[in-house]
Every structure is written in structure tokens, then in C-alpha cells.
Amino acid sequence: MALPDSGPSARGLLRFLTCGSVDDGKSSLIGRLLFEARAIMDDQMAKLDRDSRKHGTTGAAPDLALLVDGLQAEREQGITIDVAYRFFGTPRRKFIVADTPGHEQYTRNMATGASTADLAIILVDARKRLLPQTFRHSRIAALLGIRHVVLAVNKMDLVGYDQAVFEAIRAAYAPLAQGLGFRSVESIPVSALNGCNIAGAPASTMPWYQGVTLLPYLETVDITPAAPGPFRMPVQHVIRVAPDFRGYAGTIAGGTVAPGDSVVVLPSGRASRVGRIVTMAGDLPRAGAGQAVTLTLADDVDIARGDLLASAESPPEFADQLAADLVWMAETPLLPGRRYLLRVGTSETGVAITALKHEIDIATGEPRAARALAMNAIGRVTLGLDRAIPFDPYESCRETGGFILIDRESGDVLAAGMIRHALRRASNIAWQGFSVDRAARARLKGHQGAAIWFTGLSGSGKSTLADRLDRALVREGCHTYVLDGDNIRHGLNRDLGFTEADRVENIRRVAEVARLFVDAGLIVIVSFISPFRADRAMARSLFEPGRFFEVFVDTPLEECERRDPKGLYAKARAGKLPNFTGIDQPYEPPETPELRIMTGELSPEAGAERLLGLLRGGGILP
Known part of the structure; x- marks a missing residue:
């Protein structure tokens, strides 16, 4: 989500x-x-004049909003639906500004813009005062590390430039800002349409305001971090341009x-040790955060994209169990137990949401119990990663403490996350090995x-086929067990209902049990509707390749x-019977199962024979 730097x-x-x-x-x-x-530029003004006559809302005057509303849909609807970045400068400072959408459904775009920002201008319509989006955007800004806020009370011209209106809004916002820990909050009454308090001296229309105006404040606000922090550089590329040159490129x-x-x-x-700091302009004696450089090292070290170069004196933490805050961006809800991809910097690994600790109330900031996170919700979660990763708490370093969650199948970005700390209790637990291993159990049983x-x-x-396969395997002297969906809900999963969140947990539990049975050397037969591909993919991920066989019992809904x-x-x-699969809950059929059995064309006995052949072909049966 980072933008390129505009200078070295x-x-x-x-x-x-x-x-x-x-x-x-x-x-x-x-x-x-x-x-x-x-x-x-002059040509931009000419185009703005033409666009204003066609799409504008300001009469004969140029509609300056059209300089930013670049999408055709935005111009037709008069709203912003994407993040629009603009680069500009004054003699005192350069700026990158992100215009983020106001609609709640586009909150994920706002989070994208906030992820690299140093300051947030939070606009409030003087007529409408504080709204839910004011609270939501303020909390997201704080979560994503923004420490400087301008509360711009806009459209003061539509309330007669009334000081009382401005003071009431400023007073109402103060408790929220204080609770979010912003380093500075500057409140400015403005009229963007008329240019009041945007630049230059305070506007004569509001003689009661003698504070700083917006542009001069942006030119002078001090965003220097309290401490620079230790060196960190994710490796983006390994460069070999000559036999004796090996460099590691990245942005510090x-x-x-x-x-x-x-x-x-x-x-x-x-x-x-660092050998050289190489850039297109020549070697540097020192480089800092934001600079794109290539480093050489004194030793021949195996390094690849996704690795992290860090200060040896102050290395990052290292863990595979983490506590994090999430801004959920997808239309499908976050459900604990589902597996995703986690990307931090240039590194990527598998991850599961092992627990949803709570959702954060947008208005009050208080935690509240939740079993799922809907789109635009904010929550605290625990993460179980497939491998330990180096990280810093987000408040120490955005780049090594921030991450995104990605859907394994579609590649869509689902959430923006901020690592808060490692779960120490998890890091103290190691897998206990025993002398009798899986191979020994396979030899004892005569099958895998x-x-x-x-x-x-x-x-x-499904249950009929499971029963026939179980009987056929027992006849061959195999050690088996059947985990049936209805039977499991009488005991292990009796506390679960049939909501989507409960179904995810239902599959997670039975998949873990099946994994233990397989480790014991059994052929475990699992008969569950398991309607969602993501949950079946999670179950598969627990097993070694060749030890999990997905069988789609393909029977039309009508039958x-x-x-x-x-x-x-x-x-x-x-x-x-609400939330019943096939009626008011969807079923996602497998796309590439190991075997597809159409019960309308095969008898249960014939289906069992095909399954035995599948197991023999897969090396499970001798």
C-alpha cells in the first residue's frame, strides 16, 4: 500500500x-x-473550465473538486469512490495528498490512504456536525499510526460563519481525539468553496478566528518521529550485474x-556487515528511511526476496503467534478458523485467525463481543502463522508491523492489519516428539x-458411501474410523449452531481431529456437508501431500x-430450519476433487470400489 517517494x-x-x-x-x-x-497548469485550468460546464456544481465558477474526481462514475454521481493521489509543492514543502471516499462501503479505500499518511484532515460538514464516519475514520487513522490531525470544519458559509457552531464541533471532537492518542489536533473553520481560511491570512468573514490557516499549517507541522528506530530493510530484489557483485535492493x-x-x-x-550503499547517483556514506538503495554485504550470505535486513544490535521480534488489530475490508465476513495469506513487507506466509477477541465499537472505542467481523468493522484478533516471521510492533515501525490479509483463492485483499505484540504463551510451546512415529504405526497396521x-x-x-467404504476397508484388515457430521454434533460440536461462523468452527475442529487420527495411522472417513471451499482448503492444509482425498458426492439439489x-x-x-445448506445457505462444490461420485449413476457398492482404487493408486493401501 506504500506510495513511491518523491525524493532521495x-x-x-x-x-x-x-x-x-x-x-x-x-x-x-x-x-x-x-x-x-x-x-x-494553464491547460489543466482550461480543461477544468470545460469540465465544470459539463459536470460542475458551482455555477459559472470553476468546480475545483473536479481536479480530483477523476473517475467518470465520480463525476456523474458527485462523490469520490476511489483513492485519488495528488502531488504538489510550495517553496516550503512537498506534499502527497490522498483524497479518500466518504461512503461507508469504501472505508477500505480510506484505510489504504491512511496506511502511508503522516497527517489526516478530517472534514466535518458544519451543518451535519459529527457523524459515524467521523468516528470511524478517526479510529482507523489512529490505528494506522497517524499522529497528527486537522479537524477542518467545512461549509462554514452555509451556517453564516457562526463561531458557536465551530466551537461546538471542536468541543464534541476533543474527547474522541484525546482517547485516540493523537500527538496534535488543529481545528480550523473553513469554506473550501470560497477559499476561506485555506491559505494566507485568516478570512475576514470569520473575524473571531485568528489561528493558523490550513496551507501554512501543512507547510510547518512537525512530523519528525520521536525516535528514528533501528535499521530495517525488506529485500525486494537480489541484483547480480557482474560475477563479483551481489547486491540486495529495497526501500529502507x-x-x-x-x-x-x-x-x-x-x-x-x-x-x-554492510559493504557498500549503492544508488544510481553513486555510493552513499549513509542512508535512511524512505530511500531506495542496494546494499552489499561483507560475507557471502544466502538472501532472497522476502528476507529482512535488520540491525544486529536491535533486531526485530520473531514469532508465529501474534495479537493484531484488523480493519476488515471484504464483503464476506471474517470468520475465525479460516485460512488466509498474510503479507508483511515482501514476505508472505499462510495464516489462520485463531480467535476474534473483540470488535471495537466505532462510536465509543469500547470492545464488544463478536463472532465475526463485517465489512468496515475493526477488531482485535490472534493470528496463527505457518512459520515464525520477524516483526516490530506497528507503533514502532509501520512497514514491519503492518500487513494485509489475502484470500487464498481469489487473491483479493481482505483486511489491513497492525501487529501489536507476540503471544508469549504460544512461543513457549513446542511439539513433543515420541519414539513411535507414523512410519512405525503404518508398518504395524499394514497401510498408510x-x-x-x-x-x-x-x-x-455421503453417509451411505462412508459406511460402504468403511465396511470394505475393514474386510481388507484396515484400521478405520468414521467422523460423521451428525454424530460429531452430539458431543464435540454440540455447542455449535448453523451460522456461517459456526460452520467454520465445526470444520476446523473435525479437521484437527482427523489429522490426529491420520497421525495415529488410521484411515479416517469424514462425512460432512462442509459447504465452503475455503474451509475444505483449510482442512487439506493440515495434511501432508497425498494424505487428504476430497470426494465430491455430486447429487442434484432436486434429488x-x-x-x-x-x-x-x-x-x-x-x-x-434456518441457515440450511442448499435452501438459504450456499454450497460451493469442489473445483478439483480427487474423486467425483454421482450417486444417481453409481450404487454405493460401486462407489466404494472406486474409492478403494483411489486409495490403492495413492499408495495408502498396498
Whole structure:
């Protein structure tokens, strides 16, 4: 989510974003800033005049909001729906500004803009005062590490430039800002449309305000971090341009580095010293955060993209169990137990949300119990990673403490996250090995352990096929066990209902049990509807390759409903059984199962024979 730097050291650069509710005037404000900073070229003004006549909302005057509202859909609707970045400068400072959308459904775009910003301009419509988006955007800004806020009370012209209105809004915002720990909060009454208090001296229309105006404040606000922090650089590329040159390219995420400094390579833990700092302009004696450089090391160390170069004196923490805050961005909810990909810097690993500790109330900031996170919700979670990663707490270093969650199948970004700390209790637990291993159990039983995972609609014939396969395997002297969905809900999962969150946990528990059975050398037969691909993929990920066989019992819904062996479809159609798969809950059929059995074409016995062949072909049976 990072933007490219505009200079070698980013000195004098301010990254800020505008945010607020719909139609608070964010685009107009940025357009006015560009105009006052003389950052609009003559050809842009000519085009603005033409666009204003066609799309504008300001009569004969140029509609400065159109300088930012670049998407056709935005211009037609008069709203911002994407993050629009603009680069401009004054003699005193350079700026990168992100105009973020106000609609609640686009909160994820606001989080994207906030992830690299140093300051947030939070707009409030003087007529509407504080709204839910004001609270939401303020909390997201604080979570994402923004420590400087401008409360811009806009559209003062529409309330007669009334001082009482401004003072009431400022007073109402103060407790929120104090609770979020911002380092500075500057409240400014403005009219972006008329240019009041945007640049120059305070506006004559508001003689009661003699504070700083917006652009001069942005030019002078001190965003220098309290401490630079230790050196960190995620490796983006390994460069070999000559037989005797091996360099490691990346953007320095924190601290400074100089030739001769001791560094450690993570996750390998190998130590070395910096040889050179190479750039297109020549070698540097020192480099700092924000600079893109290539480092050489004194020793020949195995380094690849995704590794982290860090100060040997102050290395990052290292853990595979983490506590983190999430801003959930996807339309599908976050459900504990599901598996995702976690990307931090240039590194990527598998991850599961092992627990949702609480959701954060947007208005009050108080934690509240939750079993899922809906789109735009904020919550505290615990993460279980497939491998330990180096990290810093987010408040210490954004680049090594911030991450995104990615859907394994679609590649969509689902959440922005901020690592808070490692879970020490988890890091003290190690897997205990025993003398009798899986191979010994396989020799004793005469076959390998494996999981046969039947999935399909209720009434498709899963339990019947599981029973036939179990009998056939026992006849051959195999050690087996059947985990049936209905039977498991009488004991282990009796506390779970049929919501999507409960279904995820249902599958997570049974998959862990099946994994233990396979480790014991059994052929475990799992018969669960397991309607979601993501949950079946999670189950598969627990097993070694070749030890998990997904079997799709493919029976049309109409046939399942005709059979209705337990009368469940009749109850669901009558509205007495909510969240029933196939009726008011979806079923996602497997895309590449190991075996697909159509029960309308095969008898249970013939299906069992095909399954035996699958196991023999997979090396499970001799």
C-alpha cells in the first residue's frame, strides 16, 4: 500500500489524506489547496473550465473538486469512490495528498490512504456536525499510526460563519481525539468553496478566528518521529550485474544504515556487515528511511526476496503467534478458523485467525463481543502463522508491523492489519516428539494413514458411501474410523449452531481431529456437508501431500430434496430450519476433487470400489 517517494530522503515531504462523510467537501478542499499552491497548469485550468460546464456544481465558477474526481462514475454521481493521489509543492514543502471516499462501503479505500499518511484532515460538514464516519475514520487513522490531525470544519458559509457552531464541533471532537492518542489536533473553520481560511491570512468573514490557516499549517507541522528506530530493510530484489557483485535492493523501512554496520538477515539469522550503499547517483556514506538503495554485504550470505535486513544490535521480534488489530475490508465476513495469506513487507506466509477477541465499537472505542467481523468493522484478533516471521510492533515501525490479509483463492485483499505484540504463551510451546512415529504405526497396521473427506449436500449419500467404504476397508484388515457430521454434533460440536461462523468452527475442529487420527495411522472417513471451499482448503492444509482425498458426492439439489431422508428439506422449506445448506445457505462444490461420485449413476457398492482404487493408486493401501 506504500506510495513511491518523491525524493532521495523524503525530507520536507508531508503525506496527508482527507477523509470524512459523503459530501463533506474533501475533493473541493484538495482542489482549493492545489489552486492556492499554484499547482494547476494553464491547460489543466482550461480543461477544468470545460469540465465544470459539463459536470460542475458551482455555477459559472470553476468546480475545483473536479481536479480530483477523476473517475467518470465520480463525476456523474458527485462523490469520490476511489483513492485519488495528488502531488504538489510550495517553496516550503512537498506534499502527497490522498483524497479518500466518504461512503461507508469504501472505508477500505480510506484505510489504504491512511496506511502511508503522516497527517489526516478530517472534514466535518458544519451543518451535519459529527457523524459515524467521523468516528470511524478517526479510529482507523489512529490505528494506522497517524499522529497528527486537522479537524477542518467545512461549509462554514452555509451556517453564516457562526463561531458557536465551530466551537461546538471542536468541543464534541476533543474527547474522541484525546482517547485516540493523537500527538496534535488543529481545528480550523473553513469554506473550501470560497477559499476561506485555506491559505494566507485568516478570512475576514470569520473575524473571531485568528489561528493558523490550513496551507501554512501543512507547510510547518512537525512530523519528525520521536525516535528514528533501528535499521530495517525488506529485500525486494537480489541484483547480480557482474560475477563479483551481489547486491540486495529495497526501500529502507526504518532507521539508518552506513557501511560497516552490523546487520542480521532474517529469518535465517545470519550476521554480516554492510559493504557498500549503492544508488544510481553513486555510493552513499549513509542512508535512511524512505530511500531506495542496494546494499552489499561483507560475507557471502544466502538472501532472497522476502528476507529482512535488520540491525544486529536491535533486531526485530520473531514469532508465529501474534495479537493484531484488523480493519476488515471484504464483503464476506471474517470468520475465525479460516485460512488466509498474510503479507508483511515482501514476505508472505499462510495464516489462520485463531480467535476474534473483540470488535471495537466505532462510536465509543469500547470492545464488544463478536463472532465475526463485517465489512468496515475493526477488531482485535490472534493470528496463527505457518512459520515464525520477524516483526516490530506497528507503533514502532509501520512497514514491519503492518500487513494485509489475502484470500487464498481469489487473491483479493481482505483486511489491513497492525501487529501489536507476540503471544508469549504460544512461543513457549513446542511439539513433543515420541519414539513411535507414523512410519512405525503404518508398518504395524499394514497401510498408510489418510483422510477421505466426503462433501456434498444433505441427502446426497455421503453417509451411505462412508459406511460402504468403511465396511470394505475393514474386510481388507484396515484400521478405520468414521467422523460423521451428525454424530460429531452430539458431543464435540454440540455447542455449535448453523451460522456461517459456526460452520467454520465445526470444520476446523473435525479437521484437527482427523489429522490426529491420520497421525495415529488410521484411515479416517469424514462425512460432512462442509459447504465452503475455503474451509475444505483449510482442512487439506493440515495434511501432508497425498494424505487428504476430497470426494465430491455430486447429487442434484432436486434429488436430495426428493430423498429427504431426515425430513430436513421439508422443515427448511417451511421456515423451521434456518441457515440450511442448499435452501438459504450456499454450497460451493469442489473445483478439483480427487474423486467425483454421482450417486444417481453409481450404487454405493460401486462407489466404494472406486474409492478403494483411489486409495490403492495413492499408495495408502498396498
